Amino acid sequence: MTPAARVQAAIEILDRVIEAAKGQGAPADRIVADWAKANRYAGSKDRRAVRELVYDAIRHCGPVPESGRAAMLALAERDKSIAALFDGSQYGPAPIQPDEPVAKRGFAPVWLGKRLSASDVKGAEGMALMGRAPLDVRVNTLKADRAALDLPVAGEHLAAPNALRFEAGTPVDQWDAFREGRFEVQDHGSQLACLAAGVRPGETVIDLCAGAGGKTLALAAAMQNAGRLIASDTDKRRLSQLGPRAERGGAGLVEQRLLDPGREMEMLGDLAGAADCVLIDAPCSGVGTWRRKPEAKWRLTPDRLAQFAATQDALLALGAKLVKPGGRLVFVTCSLLDEEGPDRFAAFLQGHEGWRADMPELPLGTARGQGIRLSPFHHGTDGFFVARAHLPC
Ligand SMILES: C[S@@+](CC[C@H](N)C(=O)[O-])C[C@H]1O[C@@H](n2cnc3c(N)ncnc32)[C@H](O)[C@@H]1O
Numbered sequence: 001m002t003p004a005a006r007v008q009a010a011i012e013i014l015d016r017v018i019e020a021a022k023g024q025g026a027p028a029d030r031i032v033a034d035w036a037k038a039n040r041y042a043g044s045k046d047r048r049a050v051r052e053l054v055y056d057a058i059r060h061c062g063p064v065p066e067s068g069r070a071a072m073l074a075l076a077e078r079d080k081s082i083a084a085l086f087d088g089s090q091y092g093p094a095p096i097q098p099d100e101p102v103a104k105r106g107f108a109p110v111w112l113g114k115r116l117s118a119s120d121v122k123g124a125e126g127m128a129l130m131g132r133a134p135l136d137v138r139v140n141t142l143k144a145d146r147a148a149l150d151l152p153v154a155g156e157h158l159a160a161p162n163a164l165r166f167e168a169g170t171p172v173d174q175w176d177a178f179r180e181g182r183f184e185v186q187d188h189g190s191q192l193a194c195l196a197a198g199v200r201p202g203e204t205v206i207d208l209c210a211g212a213g214g215k216t217l218a219l220a221a222a223m224q225n226a227g228r229l230i231a232s233d234t235d236k237r238r239l240s241q242l243g244p245r246a247e248r249g250g251a252g253l254v255e256q257r258l259l260d261p262g263r264e265m266e267m268l269g270d271l272a273g274a275a276d277c278v279l280i281d282a283p284c285s286g287v288g289t290w291r292r293k294p295e296a297k298w299r300l301t302p303d304r305l306a307q308f309a310a311t312q313d314a315l316l317a318l319g320a321k322l323v324k325p326g327g328r329l330v331f332v333t334c335s336l337l338d339e340e341g342p343d344r345f346a347a348f349l350q351g352h353e354g355w356r357a358d359m360p361e362l363p364l365g366t367a368r369g370q371g372i373r374l375s376p377f378h379h380g381t382d383g384f385f386v387a388r389a390h391l392p393c
Pocket residue numbers: 208209210211212213214215216232233234235238259261262264281282283284311315
């Protein structure tokens with residue numbers, strides 16, 4: 001493909017990303033992958049270049065752009081070498097017209113930028129959300145030791161005891177040590193959030209929103225495979241990914257429970273008041289993961305945000321019923337919005353007598369409300385809010 005043809009391909013993909021964002025359709029990475037499958041003439045260098053153009057344009061535009069071309073024109077305003085490729089050549093984009101719409105730059109749509117600003121996410125902190133995430137892994141202590149693990153590329157040792165960092169794009173999933181379950185791909189912030197649970201061997205632990213089990217596997221390793229670890233979720237597709245991952249990682253203690261939405265407590269009834277620790281890695285806007293999924297900013301609406309907050313409240317209330325006296329509840333969201341973090345946790349404490357905030361001691365993080373914030377700008381992690389509450393005996 002010529003450089004101009006790559007720009008035109010990126011414009012067409014961006015059109016699909018924009019449509020999908022408006023209709024809550026496929027995520028950008030799937031749209032890019034589908035394009036590559038349907039256009040076999042594009043070689044690996046072409047695919048990489050087109051992908052980079054698409055993601056650069058998404059990161060660069062705050063509000064949802066009018067079109068893929070408007071998004072690419074915003075990028076062209078910053079980068080004259082891209083502007084020069086609007087040359088009208090065969091397969092390339094048509095020349096730029098003087099009155100063409102150009103997408104607005106920024107790190108978020110205006111309404112969301114205001115909410116983020118109210119949560120002190122502005123300036124450099126906001127810009128950091130537009131960056132690229134590195135590739136972090138967690139060494140699986142059920143099978144390996146960080147100091148002794150021999151890998152094709154040496155990773156940087158991070159603050160979490162089993163975390164290693166590699167450059168984005170490092171093909172870690174092709175390494176033997178990955179296939180053998182000696183490490184898992186997991187963001188450093190996610191690993192720190194698991195540390196806040198402070199789980200020990202022999203405990204009864206519930207990972208209430210386990211998804212595909214990223215945090216479940218970290219908890220299993222910290223428990224040294226001893227005790228009970230129940231991984232539940234309402235999403236069958238996500239939870240079904242946990243079995244093979246647990247097998248690869250040697251996490252034999254994991255029990256799975258698929259929940260019916262609205263009947264969660266009924267299905268967890270046998271565990272009422274039984275858990276030493278309940279981890280609630282709640283569904284949220286995912287603002288903290290924009291470095292990986294930048295188009296998420298275009299998918300969010302005020303209504304969706306309010307729905308997330310209501311779900312977070314409901315999950316906190318549900319999780320509290322599962323904790324035994326003397327136990328703890330850990331609340332995590334990958335968001336930097338106070339309304340999905342400190343405000344939810346404060347509302348929980350206010351509405352649940354007897355519970356006390358118990359600030360986690362983490363090797364990284366900044367106090368925010370009655371919990372800890374991790375952010376791309378300050379800590380180089382995905383953005384998280386992590387809080388812990390204790391139920392005295
Ligand atoms: C942030 S994700 C969890 C990610 C996962 N813990 C990990 O580390 O990979 C939130 C999860 O909550 C689940 N969820 C949503 N509503 C739920 C509910 N009422 N009960 C349990 N899980 C729920 C979603 O299906 C989703 O998998």
